[in-house]
Amino acid sequence: MAPKLSIVIVEPEPERARLIVDALRDAGDFDIRVIAERSGLARQIAQRQPDLVLVDVADPSRDTIEELTLATGPLDRPVALFVDRSDAGLSAAAIEAGLSAYVVDGLTPARVKPVLDAAIARFRMMQRMRTELAETKRALEDRKVIDRAKGMLMRARNIPEEEAYALLRKTAMDQGRRVADVAEALVTAAGLLG
Protein backbone atom coordinates (compact mmCIF):
# COMPACT_ATOMS: atom_id res chain seq x y z
CA MET A 1 0.00 0.00 0.00
CA ALA A 2 1.26 3.48 -0.81
CA PRO A 3 2.18 5.63 2.19
CA LYS A 4 -0.31 8.26 3.32
CA LEU A 5 -0.37 11.42 1.26
CA SER A 6 1.16 14.29 3.18
CA ILE A 7 -0.63 17.58 2.73
CA VAL A 8 0.35 21.07 3.82
CA ILE A 9 -2.33 23.74 4.11
CA VAL A 10 -1.17 27.35 4.18
CA GLU A 11 -3.85 29.29 6.02
CA PRO A 12 -3.33 31.99 8.65
CA GLU A 13 -6.96 31.97 9.87
CA PRO A 14 -7.52 29.10 12.34
CA GLU A 15 -11.25 28.83 11.64
CA ARG A 16 -10.76 28.50 7.88
CA ALA A 17 -7.90 26.05 8.39
CA ARG A 18 -10.14 23.88 10.56
CA LEU A 19 -12.86 23.81 7.91
CA ILE A 20 -10.38 22.66 5.27
CA VAL A 21 -8.82 20.02 7.51
CA ASP A 22 -12.27 18.64 8.39
CA ALA A 23 -13.23 18.39 4.73
CA LEU A 24 -10.03 16.52 3.88
CA ARG A 25 -10.42 14.14 6.85
CA ASP A 26 -13.84 13.21 5.49
CA ALA A 27 -12.30 12.49 2.10
CA GLY A 28 -9.62 10.07 3.24
CA ASP A 29 -6.76 9.23 5.55
CA PHE A 30 -4.06 11.86 5.06
CA ASP A 31 -1.16 13.30 6.97
CA ILE A 32 -2.24 16.94 7.22
CA ARG A 33 -0.25 19.90 8.53
CA VAL A 34 -1.38 23.51 8.70
CA ILE A 35 1.11 26.36 8.37
CA ALA A 36 -0.35 29.56 9.78
CA GLU A 37 2.86 31.56 10.18
CA ARG A 38 3.95 33.02 6.86
CA SER A 39 7.46 34.01 7.88
CA GLY A 40 9.99 31.60 6.47
CA LEU A 41 7.19 29.94 4.53
CA ALA A 42 9.36 28.39 1.83
CA ARG A 43 11.65 26.90 4.47
CA GLN A 44 8.74 25.55 6.51
CA ILE A 45 7.21 23.85 3.49
CA ALA A 46 10.54 22.47 2.29
CA GLN A 47 11.18 20.93 5.72
CA ARG A 48 7.92 19.02 5.66
CA GLN A 49 8.43 17.73 2.12
CA PRO A 50 4.70 17.45 1.42
CA ASP A 51 3.18 15.69 -1.56
CA LEU A 52 0.63 18.43 -1.87
CA VAL A 53 0.35 22.09 -0.86
CA LEU A 54 -3.00 23.86 -0.72
CA VAL A 55 -3.25 27.64 -0.49
CA ASP A 56 -5.92 30.29 -0.90
CA VAL A 57 -5.56 31.95 -4.29
CA ALA A 58 -6.06 35.34 -2.61
CA ASP A 59 -3.00 34.81 -0.41
CA PRO A 60 -0.08 36.88 -1.71
CA SER A 61 2.38 34.33 -0.31
CA ARG A 62 1.56 32.13 -3.27
CA ASP A 63 4.50 33.76 -5.00
CA THR A 64 6.78 32.52 -2.24
CA ILE A 65 5.57 28.97 -2.74
CA GLU A 66 6.26 29.41 -6.44
CA GLU A 67 9.92 29.60 -5.50
CA LEU A 68 9.78 25.98 -4.35
CA THR A 69 9.00 24.85 -7.86
CA LEU A 70 12.54 25.93 -8.78
CA ALA A 71 14.35 24.09 -6.03
CA THR A 72 16.97 21.77 -7.41
CA GLY A 73 18.97 20.86 -4.32
CA PRO A 74 18.96 17.20 -3.22
CA LEU A 75 17.09 18.02 0.00
CA ASP A 76 14.45 20.15 -1.62
CA ARG A 77 11.40 18.61 -3.09
CA PRO A 78 10.16 20.35 -6.20
CA VAL A 79 6.44 20.84 -6.40
CA ALA A 80 4.69 21.45 -9.66
CA LEU A 81 1.55 23.41 -10.21
CA PHE A 82 -1.11 20.80 -10.69
CA VAL A 83 -3.14 22.95 -13.01
CA ASP A 84 -0.69 22.23 -15.78
CA ARG A 85 -0.85 18.51 -15.60
CA SER A 86 -4.19 17.23 -14.47
CA ASP A 87 -7.40 17.62 -16.39
CA ALA A 88 -8.46 21.12 -17.33
CA GLY A 89 -11.90 20.80 -15.75
CA LEU A 90 -10.44 20.17 -12.33
CA SER A 91 -8.02 23.07 -12.75
CA ALA A 92 -10.74 25.47 -13.79
CA ALA A 93 -12.92 24.37 -10.88
CA ALA A 94 -10.05 24.96 -8.45
CA ILE A 95 -9.31 28.41 -9.81
CA GLU A 96 -12.94 29.38 -9.70
CA ALA A 97 -13.22 28.18 -6.12
CA GLY A 98 -10.20 30.28 -5.18
CA LEU A 99 -7.89 27.35 -4.48
CA SER A 100 -4.30 26.98 -5.57
CA ALA A 101 -2.57 23.66 -5.27
CA TYR A 102 0.96 22.43 -5.76
CA VAL A 103 1.56 18.75 -6.31
CA VAL A 104 4.85 16.95 -6.13
CA ASP A 105 6.00 15.60 -9.47
CA GLY A 106 5.15 12.00 -10.22
CA LEU A 107 2.00 11.66 -8.12
CA THR A 108 -0.78 10.01 -10.07
CA PRO A 109 -3.93 12.06 -10.69
CA ALA A 110 -5.97 9.24 -9.15
CA ARG A 111 -4.36 9.82 -5.75
CA VAL A 112 -4.64 13.56 -5.89
CA LYS A 113 -8.16 13.91 -7.22
CA PRO A 114 -10.12 13.01 -4.06
CA VAL A 115 -8.11 15.57 -2.08
CA LEU A 116 -8.67 18.26 -4.63
CA ASP A 117 -12.36 17.48 -5.02
CA ALA A 118 -12.88 17.80 -1.28
CA ALA A 119 -10.79 20.95 -1.05
CA ILE A 120 -12.55 22.55 -4.02
CA ALA A 121 -15.95 21.90 -2.51
CA ARG A 122 -14.87 23.42 0.80
CA PHE A 123 -13.22 26.46 -0.79
CA ARG A 124 -16.39 27.05 -2.79
CA MET A 125 -18.42 27.04 0.39
CA MET A 126 -16.02 29.39 2.14
CA GLN A 127 -16.03 31.70 -0.84
CA ARG A 128 -19.82 31.82 -0.80
CA MET A 129 -19.77 32.65 2.91
CA ARG A 130 -17.23 35.39 2.30
CA THR A 131 -19.25 36.90 -0.53
CA GLU A 132 -22.42 36.82 1.56
CA LEU A 133 -20.66 38.52 4.44
CA ALA A 134 -19.29 41.21 2.14
CA GLU A 135 -22.73 41.77 0.65
CA THR A 136 -24.35 42.04 4.06
CA LYS A 137 -21.74 44.55 5.14
CA ARG A 138 -22.18 46.56 2.02
CA ALA A 139 -25.97 46.56 2.35
CA LEU A 140 -25.61 47.81 5.90
CA GLU A 141 -23.27 50.60 4.87
CA ASP A 142 -25.53 51.51 1.94
CA ARG A 143 -28.46 51.83 4.28
CA LYS A 144 -26.53 54.08 6.64
CA VAL A 145 -25.45 56.48 3.92
CA ILE A 146 -28.93 56.53 2.34
CA ASP A 147 -30.41 57.39 5.72
CA ARG A 148 -27.99 60.28 6.13
CA ALA A 149 -28.67 61.60 2.63
CA LYS A 150 -32.42 61.34 3.24
CA GLY A 151 -32.05 63.32 6.45
CA MET A 152 -30.12 66.05 4.65
CA LEU A 153 -32.70 66.33 1.91
CA MET A 154 -35.56 66.41 4.42
CA ARG A 155 -33.96 69.31 6.27
CA ALA A 156 -32.72 71.22 3.21
CA ARG A 157 -35.95 70.99 1.23
CA ASN A 158 -38.33 70.60 4.08
CA ILE A 159 -39.89 67.46 2.59
CA PRO A 160 -41.10 64.23 4.21
CA GLU A 161 -39.01 61.08 4.24
CA GLU A 162 -40.79 59.25 1.41
CA GLU A 163 -40.35 62.24 -0.86
CA ALA A 164 -36.65 62.49 -0.01
CA TYR A 165 -36.17 58.83 -0.87
CA ALA A 166 -38.15 59.18 -4.09
CA LEU A 167 -35.91 62.07 -5.09
CA LEU A 168 -32.77 60.02 -4.47
CA ARG A 169 -34.20 57.12 -6.43
CA LYS A 170 -35.25 59.24 -9.37
CA THR A 171 -31.82 60.92 -9.54
CA ALA A 172 -30.15 57.52 -9.43
CA MET A 173 -32.35 56.19 -12.23
CA ASP A 174 -31.81 59.27 -14.39
CA GLN A 175 -28.05 58.96 -14.03
CA GLY A 176 -27.92 55.18 -14.26
CA ARG A 177 -26.30 54.92 -10.83
CA ARG A 178 -27.05 53.10 -7.59
CA VAL A 179 -29.15 54.92 -4.99
CA ALA A 180 -26.33 54.40 -2.48
CA ASP A 181 -23.81 56.02 -4.83
CA VAL A 182 -26.00 59.10 -5.29
CA ALA A 183 -26.49 59.28 -1.53
CA GLU A 184 -22.76 58.95 -0.99
CA ALA A 185 -22.06 61.77 -3.45
CA LEU A 186 -24.56 64.00 -1.67
CA VAL A 187 -23.08 63.30 1.75
CA THR A 188 -19.54 63.94 0.46
CA ALA A 189 -20.55 67.16 -1.28
CA ALA A 190 -22.38 68.36 1.81
CA GLY A 191 -19.29 67.62 3.88
CA LEU A 192 -17.14 69.68 1.51
CA LEU A 193 -19.56 72.61 1.52
CA GLY A 194 -19.56 72.50 5.30
Added chain:
Amino acid sequence: MRATALPVGFLPLVDAAPLIVAEEMGFAAEEGLALDFLRAPSWASLRDALVHGQVRAAHMLAPVPIASALGVGGGNTPLAALSVLSVNGNVVGVSAALAERMREAGHRFGFDDAAAAGQALIAAAEMPLRIGVPFPFSMHAELIYHWLSALGLPSPQSLIVRTVPPPLMAEAIRAHEIDAFCVGEPWGTAAVEGGVGELLLPGNAIWAFAPEKILAARADWADEAPDLSARLVRSVWRAGRWLDAGAANRSLAADLMSRPHYLNLAPDLIERALSGRIVVSPRGETRATPRFVVFHEGAAAFPWRSQAAWIGARIAGRMGLDQARAMAAAAGTFRSDLFREALSTTGAILPAASARIEGALAADQAVPAMSGSLTLCRDAFFDGAAFDPAFLNRP
Protein backbone atom coordinates in the same frame (compact mmCIF):
# COMPACT_ATOMS: atom_id res chain seq x y z
CA MET B 1 -21.12 50.52 -31.69
CA ARG B 2 -21.12 48.42 -28.56
CA ALA B 3 -17.68 48.02 -27.02
CA THR B 4 -16.20 44.53 -26.82
CA ALA B 5 -15.58 43.60 -23.20
CA LEU B 6 -12.07 42.28 -22.68
CA PRO B 7 -11.05 40.79 -19.32
CA VAL B 8 -7.60 42.06 -18.34
CA GLY B 9 -5.64 41.37 -15.16
CA PHE B 10 -3.29 43.60 -13.18
CA LEU B 11 -1.49 43.80 -9.87
CA PRO B 12 -2.05 47.02 -7.89
CA LEU B 13 1.24 48.68 -8.82
CA VAL B 14 2.17 52.06 -10.29
CA ASP B 15 3.33 50.47 -13.52
CA ALA B 16 -0.17 49.15 -14.25
CA ALA B 17 -0.77 52.77 -15.32
CA PRO B 18 -1.00 52.22 -19.10
CA LEU B 19 -3.83 49.69 -18.67
CA ILE B 20 -5.76 51.81 -16.20
CA VAL B 21 -5.26 54.97 -18.25
CA ALA B 22 -6.28 53.16 -21.44
CA GLU B 23 -9.65 52.43 -19.86
CA GLU B 24 -10.16 55.62 -17.86
CA MET B 25 -9.02 58.12 -20.51
CA GLY B 26 -10.99 56.49 -23.31
CA PHE B 27 -8.14 55.04 -25.39
CA ALA B 28 -9.69 51.57 -25.10
CA ALA B 29 -13.12 52.92 -26.03
CA GLU B 30 -11.59 54.52 -29.17
CA GLU B 31 -10.70 51.00 -30.25
CA GLY B 32 -14.14 49.67 -29.34
CA LEU B 33 -12.89 47.94 -26.20
CA ALA B 34 -14.10 47.98 -22.62
CA LEU B 35 -11.42 46.62 -20.29
CA ASP B 36 -12.92 44.46 -17.60
CA PHE B 37 -10.33 44.48 -14.83
CA LEU B 38 -9.34 41.65 -12.50
CA ARG B 39 -7.08 42.82 -9.67
CA ALA B 40 -4.85 39.88 -8.79
CA PRO B 41 -3.25 39.14 -5.40
CA SER B 42 -0.06 37.54 -6.77
CA TRP B 43 1.90 37.07 -9.99
CA ALA B 44 1.40 33.30 -9.89
CA SER B 45 -2.37 33.68 -9.64
CA LEU B 46 -2.42 36.25 -12.47
CA ARG B 47 -0.36 33.96 -14.67
CA ASP B 48 -2.79 31.11 -13.94
CA ALA B 49 -5.77 33.36 -14.70
CA LEU B 50 -4.17 34.12 -18.07
CA VAL B 51 -3.33 30.50 -18.82
CA HIS B 52 -6.87 29.36 -17.94
CA GLY B 53 -8.60 32.11 -19.84
CA GLN B 54 -10.10 34.07 -16.92
CA VAL B 55 -8.31 37.07 -18.44
CA ARG B 56 -7.21 37.56 -22.04
CA ALA B 57 -4.30 39.85 -21.30
CA ALA B 58 -2.33 40.82 -18.24
CA HIS B 59 0.11 43.25 -16.69
CA MET B 60 3.03 40.87 -16.21
CA LEU B 61 6.68 40.73 -15.15
CA ALA B 62 8.82 40.80 -18.29
CA PRO B 63 10.67 37.53 -17.46
CA VAL B 64 7.52 35.44 -16.89
CA PRO B 65 6.77 34.49 -20.54
CA ILE B 66 10.46 33.75 -20.96
CA ALA B 67 10.57 31.46 -17.91
CA SER B 68 7.56 29.60 -19.33
CA ALA B 69 9.28 29.27 -22.71
CA LEU B 70 12.34 27.83 -20.98
CA GLY B 71 10.18 25.37 -19.05
CA VAL B 72 11.38 26.61 -15.66
CA GLY B 73 8.46 28.69 -14.42
CA GLY B 74 5.23 27.08 -13.29
CA GLY B 75 3.12 26.72 -16.39
CA ASN B 76 3.98 25.30 -19.78
CA THR B 77 1.45 27.24 -21.81
CA PRO B 78 3.28 29.51 -24.28
CA LEU B 79 2.84 33.18 -23.39
CA ALA B 80 3.62 36.20 -25.53
CA ALA B 81 4.73 39.73 -24.71
CA LEU B 82 2.61 41.93 -27.00
CA SER B 83 4.30 45.13 -25.87
CA VAL B 84 6.39 46.54 -23.06
CA LEU B 85 4.11 48.30 -20.57
CA SER B 86 6.83 50.02 -18.58
CA VAL B 87 10.58 50.51 -18.42
CA ASN B 88 12.33 50.94 -15.03
CA GLY B 89 10.31 51.78 -11.91
CA ASN B 90 11.92 49.63 -9.21
CA VAL B 91 13.76 50.67 -6.08
CA VAL B 92 16.37 48.91 -3.99
CA GLY B 93 16.00 49.47 -0.25
CA VAL B 94 17.76 48.34 2.90
CA SER B 95 16.58 47.75 6.45
CA ALA B 96 16.72 50.71 8.81
CA ALA B 97 19.53 49.04 10.79
CA LEU B 98 21.61 48.39 7.69
CA ALA B 99 20.99 51.95 6.47
CA GLU B 100 22.34 53.25 9.74
CA ARG B 101 25.50 51.14 9.51
CA MET B 102 26.05 52.30 5.92
CA ARG B 103 25.57 55.91 6.93
CA GLU B 104 28.04 55.56 9.79
CA ALA B 105 30.56 54.14 7.35
CA GLY B 106 30.16 57.28 5.24
CA HIS B 107 27.64 56.34 2.54
CA ARG B 108 25.58 59.38 1.56
CA PHE B 109 22.51 57.77 0.01
CA GLY B 110 22.82 59.80 -3.16
CA PHE B 111 20.41 57.42 -4.93
CA ASP B 112 22.33 57.55 -8.21
CA ASP B 113 25.61 55.63 -8.03
CA ALA B 114 25.08 51.86 -8.15
CA ALA B 115 28.78 51.02 -7.74
CA ALA B 116 29.23 53.17 -4.62
CA ALA B 117 25.92 52.04 -3.12
CA GLY B 118 26.70 48.38 -3.81
CA GLN B 119 30.17 48.57 -2.29
CA ALA B 120 28.80 50.32 0.78
CA LEU B 121 26.11 47.65 1.10
CA ILE B 122 28.57 44.77 0.76
CA ALA B 123 30.90 46.37 3.32
CA ALA B 124 28.13 46.96 5.88
CA ALA B 125 26.06 43.78 5.52
CA GLU B 126 26.54 40.45 7.23
CA MET B 127 27.10 37.62 4.79
CA PRO B 128 25.24 36.04 3.20
CA LEU B 129 23.29 39.11 2.19
CA ARG B 130 19.59 38.26 1.92
CA ILE B 131 17.51 40.29 -0.52
CA GLY B 132 13.75 40.03 -1.02
CA VAL B 133 12.20 40.29 -4.50
CA PRO B 134 8.53 39.88 -5.49
CA PHE B 135 8.92 36.86 -7.75
CA PRO B 136 11.62 34.38 -8.78
CA PHE B 137 11.28 35.49 -12.41
CA SER B 138 11.34 39.26 -12.28
CA MET B 139 13.46 42.18 -13.44
CA HIS B 140 13.93 42.81 -9.70
CA ALA B 141 15.81 39.53 -9.35
CA GLU B 142 17.76 40.10 -12.58
CA LEU B 143 18.86 43.59 -11.52
CA ILE B 144 20.01 42.36 -8.09
CA TYR B 145 21.98 39.43 -9.55
CA HIS B 146 23.60 41.60 -12.21
CA TRP B 147 24.44 44.42 -9.82
CA LEU B 148 25.95 42.42 -7.00
CA SER B 149 27.71 39.80 -9.10
CA ALA B 150 29.37 42.62 -11.08
CA LEU B 151 30.64 43.92 -7.72
CA GLY B 152 32.12 40.54 -6.89
CA LEU B 153 29.46 39.08 -4.59
CA PRO B 154 29.03 35.40 -5.53
CA SER B 155 25.59 33.78 -5.41
CA PRO B 156 24.45 31.70 -3.59
CA GLN B 157 27.49 31.68 -1.25
CA SER B 158 27.22 35.36 -0.30
CA LEU B 159 23.93 36.42 -1.84
CA ILE B 160 20.53 34.88 -1.26
CA VAL B 161 17.65 36.22 -3.30
CA ARG B 162 14.33 35.30 -1.73
CA THR B 163 10.76 35.68 -2.93
CA VAL B 164 8.77 37.86 -0.56
CA PRO B 165 5.38 39.22 -1.66
CA PRO B 166 5.63 43.04 -1.43
CA PRO B 167 2.76 43.35 1.09
CA LEU B 168 4.78 41.09 3.42
CA MET B 169 8.17 42.75 2.73
CA ALA B 170 8.03 45.11 5.73
CA GLU B 171 7.19 42.19 8.00
CA ALA B 172 10.08 40.16 6.56
CA ILE B 173 12.49 43.00 7.35
CA ARG B 174 11.13 43.39 10.87
CA ALA B 175 11.53 39.64 11.41
CA HIS B 176 15.17 39.82 10.14
CA GLU B 177 14.42 37.39 7.33
CA ILE B 178 15.85 39.76 4.75
CA ASP B 179 18.38 42.61 4.90
CA ALA B 180 17.36 44.42 1.74
CA PHE B 181 14.76 44.34 -1.00
CA CYS B 182 14.07 45.29 -4.60
CA VAL B 183 10.42 46.12 -5.31
CA GLY B 184 8.22 48.14 -7.63
CA GLU B 185 6.37 51.21 -6.48
CA PRO B 186 4.43 51.92 -4.32
CA TRP B 187 6.08 49.26 -2.14
CA GLY B 188 9.44 51.00 -1.69
CA THR B 189 7.56 54.10 -0.63
CA ALA B 190 5.45 51.97 1.73
CA ALA B 191 8.63 50.66 3.41
CA VAL B 192 9.84 54.24 3.89
CA GLU B 193 6.46 55.42 5.19
CA GLY B 194 6.31 52.45 7.57
CA GLY B 195 9.76 53.39 8.90
CA VAL B 196 11.23 49.92 8.27
CA GLY B 197 13.69 50.83 5.54
CA GLU B 198 15.46 53.41 3.43
CA LEU B 199 15.85 53.51 -0.33
CA LEU B 200 19.32 53.02 -1.71
CA LEU B 201 18.91 53.10 -5.49
CA PRO B 202 16.36 53.33 -8.27
CA GLY B 203 16.46 50.33 -10.61
CA ASN B 204 17.62 52.55 -13.48
CA ALA B 205 20.92 53.24 -11.66
CA ILE B 206 21.75 49.56 -12.30
CA TRP B 207 20.41 49.34 -15.86
CA ALA B 208 19.28 52.64 -17.37
CA PHE B 209 16.54 51.13 -19.57
CA ALA B 210 15.27 47.86 -18.15
CA PRO B 211 12.02 46.36 -19.52
CA GLU B 212 9.93 45.95 -16.38
CA LYS B 213 6.34 44.91 -17.14
CA ILE B 214 4.90 43.62 -20.35
CA LEU B 215 1.43 43.23 -21.79
CA ALA B 216 1.11 39.45 -21.71
CA ALA B 217 -1.31 37.19 -23.54
CA ARG B 218 -1.47 33.53 -24.37
CA ALA B 219 0.52 33.01 -27.55
CA ASP B 220 -2.35 31.07 -29.16
CA TRP B 221 -4.82 33.89 -28.42
CA ALA B 222 -2.48 36.51 -29.89
CA ASP B 223 -2.28 34.46 -33.09
CA GLU B 224 -5.97 33.52 -33.26
CA ALA B 225 -7.43 36.93 -32.38
CA PRO B 226 -4.99 39.30 -34.07
CA ASP B 227 -7.59 42.05 -34.50
CA LEU B 228 -8.59 42.10 -30.83
CA SER B 229 -5.02 41.90 -29.57
CA ALA B 230 -3.94 44.67 -31.98
CA ARG B 231 -6.73 46.92 -30.70
CA LEU B 232 -5.56 46.31 -27.15
CA VAL B 233 -1.93 47.01 -28.05
CA ARG B 234 -2.91 50.30 -29.72
CA SER B 235 -5.05 51.39 -26.74
CA VAL B 236 -2.26 50.72 -24.30
CA TRP B 237 0.36 52.32 -26.55
CA ARG B 238 -1.73 55.51 -26.76
CA ALA B 239 -2.13 55.46 -22.99
CA GLY B 240 1.65 55.24 -22.60
CA ARG B 241 2.14 58.14 -25.01
CA TRP B 242 -0.34 60.19 -22.96
CA LEU B 243 1.45 59.27 -19.72
CA ASP B 244 4.79 60.49 -21.08
CA ALA B 245 3.34 63.70 -22.52
CA GLY B 246 3.81 65.88 -19.47
CA ALA B 247 3.74 66.14 -15.70
CA ALA B 248 0.08 67.20 -15.62
CA ASN B 249 -1.00 63.95 -17.26
CA ARG B 250 0.99 61.89 -14.78
CA SER B 251 -0.54 63.83 -11.93
CA LEU B 252 -4.02 63.08 -13.25
CA ALA B 253 -3.03 59.43 -13.68
CA ALA B 254 -2.05 59.31 -10.00
CA ASP B 255 -5.56 60.51 -9.13
CA LEU B 256 -7.23 57.93 -11.37
CA MET B 257 -5.10 55.12 -10.00
CA SER B 258 -5.72 56.03 -6.38
CA ARG B 259 -9.35 54.90 -6.61
CA PRO B 260 -10.42 52.00 -4.42
CA HIS B 261 -10.81 49.45 -7.22
CA TYR B 262 -7.34 50.20 -8.61
CA LEU B 263 -4.52 50.92 -6.13
CA ASN B 264 -6.65 52.20 -3.23
CA LEU B 265 -3.86 54.51 -2.03
CA ALA B 266 -3.39 58.23 -1.48
CA PRO B 267 -2.57 59.91 -4.83
CA ASP B 268 0.58 61.56 -3.50
CA LEU B 269 2.13 58.16 -2.72
CA ILE B 270 1.52 57.12 -6.35
CA GLU B 271 2.70 60.44 -7.69
CA ARG B 272 6.17 60.07 -6.15
CA ALA B 273 7.00 57.30 -8.62
CA LEU B 274 5.20 58.91 -11.56
CA SER B 275 6.93 62.27 -11.03
CA GLY B 276 10.31 60.70 -10.22
CA ARG B 277 10.52 62.59 -6.94
CA ILE B 278 11.31 59.74 -4.57
CA VAL B 279 11.31 60.13 -0.80
CA VAL B 280 14.16 57.87 0.27
CA SER B 281 14.05 57.99 4.06
CA PRO B 282 11.51 58.39 6.87
CA ARG B 283 13.12 61.81 7.45
CA GLY B 284 11.67 62.95 4.14
CA GLU B 285 14.87 63.28 2.09
CA THR B 286 13.83 63.49 -1.56
CA ARG B 287 15.78 62.56 -4.68
CA ALA B 288 14.83 63.70 -8.17
CA THR B 289 15.17 60.68 -10.46
CA PRO B 290 14.75 61.30 -14.19
CA ARG B 291 13.23 58.37 -16.10
CA PHE B 292 12.31 56.67 -12.86
CA VAL B 293 9.55 54.95 -14.82
CA VAL B 294 9.10 55.30 -18.59
CA PHE B 295 6.03 54.31 -20.62
CA HIS B 296 6.64 55.73 -24.09
CA GLU B 297 9.83 57.79 -24.48
CA GLY B 298 12.55 56.18 -26.61
CA ALA B 299 10.15 53.58 -28.07
CA ALA B 300 9.74 52.17 -24.55
CA ALA B 301 6.73 50.07 -25.55
CA PHE B 302 8.63 48.27 -28.32
CA PRO B 303 9.26 44.63 -27.33
CA TRP B 304 12.89 44.22 -28.39
CA ARG B 305 13.83 40.62 -29.03
CA SER B 306 17.24 41.44 -27.60
CA GLN B 307 15.65 42.39 -24.26
CA ALA B 308 14.04 38.96 -24.09
CA ALA B 309 17.30 37.27 -25.15
CA TRP B 310 19.16 39.05 -22.32
CA ILE B 311 16.63 37.82 -19.77
CA GLY B 312 16.75 34.31 -21.26
CA ALA B 313 20.54 34.24 -21.11
CA ARG B 314 20.56 35.36 -17.47
CA ILE B 315 17.98 32.77 -16.36
CA ALA B 316 19.74 30.03 -18.33
CA GLY B 317 23.05 30.97 -16.72
CA ARG B 318 21.65 30.59 -13.21
CA MET B 319 19.70 27.42 -13.88
CA GLY B 320 22.30 25.61 -15.92
CA LEU B 321 20.41 25.57 -19.21
CA ASP B 322 21.84 25.72 -22.72
CA GLN B 323 22.43 29.44 -23.35
CA ALA B 324 22.00 29.57 -27.12
CA ARG B 325 18.79 27.60 -27.05
CA ALA B 326 17.45 29.66 -24.13
CA MET B 327 18.15 32.96 -25.90
CA ALA B 328 16.40 31.81 -29.06
CA ALA B 329 13.35 30.55 -27.13
CA ALA B 330 13.24 33.76 -25.09
CA ALA B 331 13.48 36.04 -28.12
CA GLY B 332 10.44 34.33 -29.63
CA THR B 333 8.21 35.46 -26.75
CA PHE B 334 8.70 39.21 -27.36
CA ARG B 335 6.44 39.70 -30.36
CA SER B 336 7.92 42.71 -32.11
CA ASP B 337 6.23 41.37 -35.29
CA LEU B 338 2.73 41.67 -33.80
CA PHE B 339 3.61 45.04 -32.28
CA ARG B 340 4.67 46.43 -35.65
CA GLU B 341 1.52 45.13 -37.29
CA ALA B 342 -0.73 46.53 -34.58
CA LEU B 343 0.78 50.01 -34.84
CA SER B 344 1.11 50.11 -38.63
CA THR B 345 -1.97 52.32 -38.96
CA THR B 346 -1.11 54.78 -36.18
CA GLY B 347 1.85 56.72 -37.57
CA ALA B 348 3.92 55.50 -34.64
CA ILE B 349 7.64 55.85 -35.19
CA LEU B 350 9.14 52.39 -34.95
CA PRO B 351 12.78 51.32 -34.97
CA ALA B 352 14.07 49.69 -38.16
CA ALA B 353 15.59 46.81 -36.20
CA SER B 354 13.89 44.45 -33.74
CA ALA B 355 17.04 43.65 -31.81
CA ARG B 356 19.96 45.74 -30.64
CA ILE B 357 23.01 45.60 -28.41
CA GLU B 358 21.53 45.99 -24.92
CA GLY B 359 23.53 48.39 -22.77
CA ALA B 360 25.33 50.02 -25.72
CA LEU B 361 23.97 53.55 -25.36
CA ALA B 362 25.92 55.69 -22.90
CA ALA B 363 23.78 58.64 -24.01
CA ASP B 364 20.50 59.15 -25.87
CA GLN B 365 20.99 58.45 -29.54
CA ALA B 366 19.10 58.91 -32.81
CA VAL B 367 18.66 55.61 -34.67
CA PRO B 368 17.26 54.52 -38.04
CA ALA B 369 13.46 54.33 -37.97
CA MET B 370 10.76 53.06 -40.34
CA SER B 371 9.62 56.67 -40.76
CA GLY B 372 10.40 59.99 -39.09
CA SER B 373 13.14 60.26 -36.49
CA LEU B 374 13.55 58.18 -33.38
CA THR B 375 15.81 58.81 -30.42
CA LEU B 376 16.50 55.91 -28.12
CA CYS B 377 17.20 56.53 -24.44
CA ARG B 378 20.51 55.87 -22.72
CA ASP B 379 20.44 52.18 -21.76
CA ALA B 380 23.83 51.60 -20.12
CA PHE B 381 24.45 49.09 -17.35
CA PHE B 382 26.21 50.66 -14.35
CA ASP B 383 29.29 48.52 -14.95
CA GLY B 384 29.50 49.17 -18.68
CA ALA B 385 28.34 45.67 -19.59
CA ALA B 386 26.92 45.14 -23.07
CA PHE B 387 24.90 42.24 -24.43
CA ASP B 388 25.12 41.53 -28.12
CA PRO B 389 22.62 38.89 -29.30
CA ALA B 390 24.40 38.55 -32.64
CA PHE B 391 22.24 35.60 -33.66
CA LEU B 392 19.21 37.89 -33.88
CA ASN B 393 20.53 39.45 -37.11
CA ARG B 394 20.53 43.11 -36.30
CA PRO B 395 19.08 45.15 -37.85
